[in-house]
Amino acid sequence: MKYPEVLGIDQVLAQLHTFDAIIDARSPVEFAQDHLPGAINAPVLDDEERIRIGTMYKQVGAFDAKKVGAALVARNIARHIEELWIDKPRDWRPLVYCWRGGNRSGAMAHILAKIGWPVVQLDGGYKAFRQEVNTALEQPPALHFKVVCGTTGSGKSRLLETLHAQGAQVLDLEQLAAHRGSVLGQLPSQPQPSQKAFERHIWDVMRRFDPARPVFVEAESKKVGNLRVPAALMDAMRAADCIALTLSRADRVRLLMQDYQHFLGDPALLNGQLEHLTQLHGREKIARWHAMSDAGQMAPLVEELLADHYDPAYLRSIDRNFTRYSQAVPLALDDIDSAAFNAAALQLIATTR
Numbered sequence: 001m002k003y004p005e006v007l008g009i010d011q012v013l014a015q016l017h018t019f020d021a022i023i024d025a026r027s028p029v030e031f032a033q034d035h036l037p038g039a040i041n042a043p044v045l046d047d048e049e050r051i052r053i054g055t056m057y058k059q060v061g062a063f064d065a066k067k068v069g070a071a072l073v074a075r076n077i078a079r080h081i082e083e084l085w086i087d088k089p090r091d092w093r094p095l096v097y098c099w100r101g102g103n104r105s106g107a108m109a110h111i112l113a114k115i116g117w118p119v120v121q122l123d124g125g126y127k128a129f130r131q132e133v134n135t136a137l138e139q140p141p142a143l144h145f146k147v148v149c150g151t152t153g154s155g156k157s158r159l160l161e162t163l164h165a166q167g168a169q170v171l172d173l174e175q176l177a178a179h180r181g182s183v184l185g186q187l188p189s190q191p192q193p194s195q196k197a198f199e200r201h202i203w204d205v206m207r208r209f210d211p212a213r214p215v216f217v218e219a220e221s222k223k224v225g226n227l228r229v230p231a232a233l234m235d236a237m238r239a240a241d242c243i244a245l246t247l248s249r250a251d252r253v254r255l256l257m258q259d260y261q262h263f264l265g266d267p268a269l270l271n272g273q274l275e276h277l278t279q280l281h282g283r284e285k286i287a288r289w290h291a292m293s294d295a296g297q298m299a300p301l302v303e304e305l306l307a308d309h310y311d312p313a314y315l316r317s318i319d320r321n322f323t324r325y326s327q328a329v330p331l332a333l334d335d336i337d338s339a340a341f342n343a344a345a346l347q348l349i350a351t352t353r
Contacts, residue, residue: 001118003109003113003119004109004112005118005120006123007123009128009129016038021040024043024098024126025097025104025107026041027043028046033194034200035126036095044098073107077107077108090116094119094120095120096112097121097129098125102121105122105125136206137233138232140206140232140233141207141211144215144240145216146214146215146240147243148217148245149242151311152252152256154246155247155341157174159245159348160172160217162338162341162342163216163349166349167349168345168348171205171216172217173218176198177224179227202230217237219318219322221317221321238322242322242324243328245333246330246333247333247336251333252306253299260302267293267296270293289305329351331344331347
């Protein structure tokens with residue numbers, strides 16, 4: 001076999017799990033936007049260098065830009081070899097890719113192959129991978145979704161986590177989006193991924209599912225925070241069988257107080273989010289909620305938010321958006337401890353095989 005071996009996206013995806021490393025040779029900004037699952041970033045040009053060489057191409061000429069670029073690329077690849085791969089054995093088999101044309105990944109793959117490693121280069125680079133993800137999400141596999149519905153605070157996310165821990169197939173869109181799906185759902189310590197990365201996460205999870213087994217997913221709107229759920233997936237979820245999860249109002253308040261701890265010690269953060277509800281509820285009510293937040297009256301505030309905002313919004317939307325909700329299987333939780341969620345998850349697994 002002659003190396004570097006150049007393979008198309010279908011061949012690469014079929015053996016993606018077999019590579020000892022997946023190396024993204026693009027710049028850090030490109031990598032941060034999205035990348036292949038499990039990839040590490042080893043740029044042959046960093047962000048500043050890439051801009052510099054691109055500017056030289058336009059303003060000076062290709063030959064001069066290539067000379068300067070080649071020196072930078074060689075220096076960066078040498079550093080990666082010394083810092084990342086110097087201890088790798090002869091049979092270490094990496095996959096290398098860049099954006100599309102293969103110049104950056106080709107330079108790296110050529111040097112790694114000359115050392116003696118059986119390196120593979122992805123033909124078409126990240127662009128080919130992205131096209132594969134787009135196609136798969138436009139025509140998702142025929143999965144047997146079970147949509148967990150329930151008012152805010154009823155424990156839908158916790159139930160999905162428990163189902164996953166017990167071996168069920170789960171598509172947790174809020175986890176993948178790093179957002180809890182409501183106006184107060186932003187996680188302050190964890191920014192949301194890019195739209196492309198969110199879609200890649202969805203694709204990567206869905207491609208591993210067994211179509212013969214149910215897939216549990218939470219009822220979501222079209223957006224989770226700032227991220228859009230792919231349209232074809234949304235259509236499949238909205239036409240799927242539903243589970244109506246219920247929990248007492250008092251226990252819902254308790255659960256939300258646990259899940260939104262970051263607001264308890266930061267009234268300003270909570271008040272900033274509540275401002276988004278002004279158009280719906282008016283200045284007077286928002287001012288009242290601000291005062292409750294400032295006074296540390298969190299439990300009464302949460303109960304009012306449920307009664308005046310979240311529950312009415314849920315009731316307005318659920319029947320309209322999930323066509324099989326009227327035939328939903330009821331599932332009642334009598335507590336918010338792990339035993340209650342374990343029992344509920346086991347019941348679902350047993351009755352949805």
